[in-house]
Structures are given as C-alpha cells and as structure tokens.
Amino acid sequence: MAPTHSLTPAMQRQRNARLRRNTFYLALLAIALVAPFVAYPVFLMKVLCFALFACAFNLLLGYAGLLSFGHAAFLATGGYITGYLLASYPGLTPELGILAGTLASLGLGLAFGALAIRRQGIYFAMVTLALAQMVFFFYIQAPFTGGEDGLHGVPRGELLGLISLADNLNMYYFVLAVFVIAFALIQRTVHSPYGQVLKAIRENEPRAVSLGYNVDAYKLVAFVISAGIAGLAGATKTVVFQLASLTDAHWHMSGEVVLMTLLGGVGSLFGPLVGAGLVVSLQTQLAQSPLGNWVSVILGAIFVICVLSFRSGIVGEIQKLVKKNFK
C-alpha cells in the first residue's frame, strides 16, 4: 500500500494543482487536435505561429520584466533565412530550413541582447526598437530578401523527406507539434530554478545582485531563448504561408506582439495564446468588413484601454476572479 498518510497538506495541494494543470493541458491539446476539422487550418496555423511569437515575447516581459520593442527583428530573421534557404536549395527539407532560421535568430538575439541589457527600463525598450529598425533597413537593401516585394513561392517541401507538407492538414499537425514543443520548453524554463531567479530579478534587481546572482547573464539567456523562439515562429510562418516579407520586420509588428501579450495577460503562460488568437481573429474579421482601414486605430484604442483598466489582461483578470470566488 502506498503510504499516503505521509503527505503534508501543502504537498497534497501541490499535487492537486499539478493534476488540474495537466488535465487542462490535455484538454487543450485534444481541442487543438480536432480543431482543423472545425475551423480553417490556415487560420489556425496563423494563430499558432503568432501565439508562439507572443509566448516568446512574454518570456522576456512577463518573467524577466524586460520590454523589448524590437521583437519583429527576430520574427523576420527566422522567416527570411528559412525562406531564402528553402527557395534556393530545393533538396533542403523544411525542418532543416526552420532550424537554420531559428539558429540565425538565436545568434542575432545574442548580439542584440548583449547590447540591450547594458541599459535598463525605458532605455532597454528604445535600444531594442532602434536595433530592430536597423535590421529593417538591412532587409530592405539586402540582395537576398527581395526588397519591397519580399520572398515568394517558398516551397513547403516534405518533412524529413517523407511527409508532404503541401497538404494543409499535415502542415497543421507539424505546426502544432512545433508549438507544443516550444511551449513545453517555455513552461519548463519558467518553472525551473532559473525561471525563479529570473522572476526575482524582475521583482527586485538590486536585491538579486546583492544575493550574488549574475543578473546580466540571467537576462541575456532569457533574451536569447526568447529571440530563438520568436525566430522559430517566424520560420514556421514562412513555411506555412510560403512567403517572407518586410511586414514582419516593421516596428508595427513589434508593437502588435506587445498588444497580444498585454491583452491576453502579461506573465501568464496562456495569456499570449489568448491574446494572439484574439488579435489575429480581429484583424482577419476587420479586413473583410467596412472597418478594414481602421485596424490600426482600433488596435491603438485597445492598447489604451488595456493600459488604463485591464492591465492583467484577459487571462489575468479571469485568474483574479477565480481566486476571489472559489478559494
């Protein structure tokens, strides 16, 4: 017989919480598996790619307290490198192309991160924005990006040389697999001892320094992971839509990912997912309506409303409600 009597109430609570969380994850995964039979797979893939992008961004803002206003650079780098390689070398399989794009973003993240963490707070946001704008100008002029036109007709190819991704359903499950793996990585990072230190730095940096933590190294690692996953999102998006364009590198994109995270809930794992889903749906819906020209005004208004009265985001507000009423 298992010695259940040795569990303290605290351990019991912890075990229950983990059980609830796992059940929640499994239910979500089940929904994601049947979703392409209910909704348009290309739309779902777009949501997943942006959700991954937002999750990567949230790792930095929500857990390290660093507001990057230049994450578009990583999304675009992943997209352009993957797109260029897949279009130029027909023998290359998509997973290798995506890997190359991700690594390129990782490298860029290392360089930008090392520069940006030299300044704090508001300066950090301005530095990342300026660096990303430099990348934008580079991609306009660089010979391999197709300039204003972008890269078109990137082949989806065959996964491992075996499974054709031209089929939307195959593509969808591949994107879902990428998302789940990357999300699990973020989840592990956040709940690891490393993640705890990161949160400590966010709450009180001087204290963390006084306790002997190498704060800059912790921040840099977070920045690099975040940049790499943002690049992975961009690379995957390029394979799905078979194109890479300047839109991804523009600073509006950096602003959009901030909005997705803020709207969904900063510092909650699922917030960015919800936020990305909402913003992408909103953009898709508005594009077809007479309000199509007002997208950026509406996004701006949501920004203002979020900051004024909705700072925990949708997931954060729901968590507050649940805590208030059920505990």
Place this chain on the structure above:
Amino acid sequence: MTMIFGVPLAVFMGQLMLGLINGAFYALLSLGLAVIFGLLKIINFAHGAQYMLGAFAALLGLQYLGINYWVALLLVPLVVGALGVVIERTLLRRIAHLDHLYGLLLTYGLALIFEGTLINFFGVSGSSYPVPEALQGGVNLGFMFLPLYRGWVLVAALVVCLGTWFMIERTRLGAYLRAGTENPALMQAFGVNVPQLITLTYGFGVALAAFAGVLAAPLYPVSPTMGSSLLIVVFAVVVIGGMGSILGAVLTGLGMGLVEGLTKVYYPEAANTVIFLVMILVLMLRPAGLFGKEA
C-alpha cells in the same frame, strides 16, 4: 573646383547643411522627450505623432482657414500643446503611479490612433506646404548656395533650444522643474503644485514637437507617417546622448545630423543606419550615453 576627399566642396557643404537641418529636428524632438522624461519619467511614444499633428495643423490651417505660416508657428504649438494637456489630465495622470513602461505603452497606443485616423482621411502620400514668401530664394555664401528657408529653420531651432535651456537652467520656473525631477514629494511638501507642473511640462514638451512639425512642413512632404520613422531615429539619438542634460540632447542631435550628412556623401548605402551604428558603439564603450549620468 575645390575637392574634399574626392567630393566637390559645394556638394560636400550642401550635404552637411542637409545633415545639420535634420540634426536640428533631432535636437528639437529629443529635447522635448528629455523635458517630459525628466518630470514624468515616461518616454512619450506619441512624440512623433504630435510632431506630425503640428505639420498637419499648419497645412490644414492654411488650406481651410487661410492661416499663414507665421501665425501657424505661434498658434499650432499652443493648440497641439493644449491637446497634450488634455492627454496628461485624462490619461497619463491615471497611470502615473504605475511602472513607467505603461506610459510608453499608452502613448504608443495614442500614436497608433493619431496616425491611423489621419491615414484614413489623407492617405499615406504626402502633401507639400509652400515655403513662406519672405523666405523664398536663397543666398550664395561663396562656397555653397543656402536656401533661405533652411537657414531660418536652423536659426529658429537653435533659438528655441537655447531658450528652453535658459528657461530650465536660469529661471525660477526652471528651478522648480529641476527640483521636481529630483524629488517631487519634497516639492509638494514645500507648497509647489506638482500635478500642475507635470501637466504644464507635458504640454510644453508636446508643443515643442508641434513647433518642430510646423518648421518641417515646408521642407518635407506632410504625411501621417512622417513622425513615426523619425521618432525611432530620435530614440537612438536619445540613447546616444542620454537624457540627463538639455545641452547634451541638443548637441547630440546636431552632431548625429552631421554624421548622417557625412555618411550620405561618402557611403550613401549606410545613411539610414549610421545613427544606429553609432548607438551600438556608444552602448559598447559608454553604456550610460555621452552625457548620461546614470546607467
């Protein structure tokens, strides 16, 4: 013909002049950002949009109300500055007690609203604003031809920058402002109306942006997106100079304009990015910025 490193003198001086003009705008805008940052501790992401509103107000004033350039130069900063006062009173004040990053996000949202609304009415292509009659033509300086309007922009920008410096460093109001930057709570205890000071400061910073917008209207195409791309460069200028000193902001702005002009002469491909490269260099060598006090 005199040549400077293989470039004709007239071309060289012309580009330097263009760079200096750009630099004057960097200086005016980073000055406004620094003034706002000093007291409110937020980065005004709507600064570019407010600059654009200044240019548009001048253009529309001329087209629909027949307001001429000189009146616009006085009136528009007041009107747009008043808009800034309203923004501070109704929005920024409510989030003043929060992390200052929220101020950046809120003003970013406002910038999207301003820009998007004007794009809907006027499109993204620019309109031109006529150069005022008194400043048409130019003078031959011997080594180069100087269009009068450009000379005027440089003088006006410098006068306003120095005036702002004088007000902040040498007057009673400026002393309050500097004290408020150091310790607002103590100021309030001494009976100074700090909330009012904050409102006025934000309004003044916004008015500076609008003034720059009116100055820019006859030089650059007036379009809803004219402010946003400029603002990102100004951010880089602010990172380079640091926001600690007024004169530092002005000098960095002018200097970066010159650097940009020189790059245009010798390596035009990098003209767009040279300021960002300087920023990287400064971050590596002197992370606090050229005139910065704290990291």
